[in-house]
Amino acid sequence: MDCPRCKLALVPDTYEGVAVDLCRECWGVWLDTGELETILEAQEIQFSPEEKKLVLEGRRARIHASHTPVACPKCSVRMERLFLDAEVYLVIDRCPRHGIWLDTGEIKAIQAMAEASQTVSRLLVRKIQGRT
Numbered sequence: 001m002d003c004p005r006c007k008l009a010l011v012p013d014t015y016e017g018v019a020v021d022l023c024r025e026c027w028g029v030w031l032d033t034g035e036l037e038t039i040l041e042a043q044e045i046q047f048s049p050e051e052k053k054l055v056l057e058g059r060r061a062r063i064h065a066s067h068t069p070v071a072c073p074k075c076s077v078r079m080e081r082l083f084l085d086a087e088v089y090l091v092i093d094r095c096p097r098h099g100i101w102l103d104t105g106e107i108k109a110i111q112a113m114a115e116a117s118q119t120v121s122r123l124l125v126r127k128i129q130g131r132t
């Protein structure tokens with residue numbers, strides 16, 4: 001499986017005990033369907049208030065960063081763009097059949113948002129699963 005942005009082979013890695021596929025070039029990660037939920041449930045990373053502020057402010061600063069659509073690394077179909085705006089503006093790429101692509105920093109931003117409250121966490125998971 002190749003990185004949808006760099007086209008380089010993704011390498012197996014683990015994040016919070018979950019097997020993910022990482023791109024060593026852009027540090028994006030591919031998560032199969034259901035893996036993000038597992039990561040959010042594990043929530044082993046506990047952000048200090050300072051870290052959380054940095055993560056969230058980092059995302060705010062990148063609001064206008066360009067975000068081009070990418071193709072699913074598994075089926076090559078152009079992925080849907082999912083807007084998550086609970087606390088910060090995030091655009092996530094999702095293939096309804098295979099999973100989600102997270103650009104560098106996005107996984108931490110999601111965790112920081114999810115850690116903020118259980119309600120936000122559930123909301124994010126529902127959105128990512130395509131349920132409203």
Ligand SMILES: [Zn+2]
Pocket residue numbers: 003004005006007008023024025026027028
């Ligand atoms: Zn890449």
Ligand SMILES: [Zn+2]
Pocket residue numbers: 072073074075076077095096097098099
């Ligand atoms: Zn796909």
